[in-house]
Amino acid sequence: MDFKDYYSALGVARDASDDDIRKAYRKLARKYHPDVSKEADADAKMREINEARDVLQDKEKRAAYDQLADHVARGGSPDGGFRQPPPGWDEGFEFHRGPNAGPADHADFSEFFSSIFGNRGGMGGGTQRGPYRERGEDHHAAIEISLEDALHGAERQLSLRAQEIDEQGRPHLVNRTLDVKIPAGVRPGQYIRLAGQGLPGHGGEAAGDLYLEVRIAPHKLYRIEGHDLYMTLPVTPTEAALGAHVTVPTPAGAQVDVTIPKGARSGMKLRLKERGLPGKTPGHLYLLLEIALPPADSDAARAAYEALAKATPSFNPRQNLGG
Template sequence: MDFKDYYKILGLERGASEDDVRKAYRKLARKYHPDVSKEADADARMREINEANDVLRDKEKRAAYDQLADHVARGGSPDGGFQPPPGWDEGFEFHRGPNAGPADHAEFSEFFSSLFGAAERRGAQRRNYRARGEDHHAAIEIALEDAIKGAEREITLRSQEIDEQGRPQWKTRTLSVKIPAGVHPGQFIRLAGQGMPGHGGEPPGDLYLEVRIAPHKLYRIEGRDLYMTLPVTPTEGALGAKVQVPTPTGGIVEVTVPPNARNGLKLRLKERGLPGKPPGHLYLLLEIALPPADSEAARKAYEQLAQAAPFNPRRHLGV
């Protein structure tokens, strides 16, 4: 068996670019394709051209072939009796899919089969492998209002997949996701069949979306409970008052602030948190907001208060 010079078959130099390979192949294919060629050896020449193109347009095959060609040039196959040396393809993996090109490997030469035939057999074994597709995981961030009421959203995901030639590539897809009411941070939404494809006719895996809830300007989430800071005036805190409070569902409720309420007092609005079984609660944390002494009238009011109700908040410190 002789060593085949694929560059010579396509009329190229060793350093030819991918574009050079493509142009050379097209030019020769137009000349020798059996449907149009009048050359007596058109069939044989076309098989050689297809074979050379199959190797030189594939980066992995070409790199392995070039390495082997260097071995032959150093005298690695004397007297024309070429045999690929053991381990010549170590570090390379060859793939072929149904869209790899016009070449038919079954018609390729013994030389080609001796180099890449084992890889073809490994590919066939992989095609006979049966297994359910792998599950994939991703994250989705939603608004608090969506978690409470439920919603339907479109999300765009990027994932790395293996193409039909065995090369990794980034793929973008858009999915419609139904967000159930009452979903909470850390919960997973399962999208059946949206994971990796199965092998050998087995079903694809699933996609699991981890729910994250975007920070809200009013509410903080702890489990199914919601927390909100409720500012009240010193008068409302001291004398008690009824104040209006917005709820996560968009409504407004009236809340009673008890007399002598202190900073940090917690008021509970039952079952006003995230829906569920059981539903969460909404907790209001009182914050005494002091009016600014930015006018003469405000300063006099503070002075009168200090005289009418002397108060030492540091008495427990012993000073």
């Protein structure tokens, strides 16, 4: 019987945190779950990573396993094989069924697992103090909203497909619809927490939470950076050179008058204070000036361009390029 390296099975280091182990398990489960995997050895790999997760996510099982691993390493067995754990190796430990193991799950685990923890995760014939209790795992999903929803807040219905475990311990997909309240001022990358909408708990413990990562759909006028909004504002050469007053739409729907300063350049940034995303510290709306040239599509327009060229003979926009 070979000694099983549960850390290698999950691809994590021995000092991996609980979060590292959860992430590694989820990544491998997405690859090898029999419902979705095309790998030839998916069933065997899924049993292997389930067994590794069962041990490494249980504090006492992991500590006892590490102690046994050290003992085996000191024995110097070249192939990692051994017949049975040494007497007294598990003194001071009490094991219980792992957090996500169904009634039949441990029956599919290896002979190595059974020799250490017993067929049902107990102490090789020992007893359990009581049923396993643990809060349900949190789940994560994404929700895309409009900029208007982010500005004003909204209520939306979200349809999700989630994997659940049936009474026989088999995974299956279920569809569910949730009502989501979107707070005003939410930003891309923030999370909306729906309490109790994650996986159910064990032994009467509370369910986990569902965290929705906010994504804001592209807008035809505005782009978002943190709390601030940016908009490109086209101006004519005359408005840029001589200065002007123009009307600009704001994200809240109002129209405001903006002063274009004399001698404005493309790329110049004007700020409209607190016209960005709302919040305890409201964001601003920044206007990026872009000089738009009128087309020379008439005799009058061409004559105007020719007159401008004659009036500014020394103007060379490429003078700083060198050469």
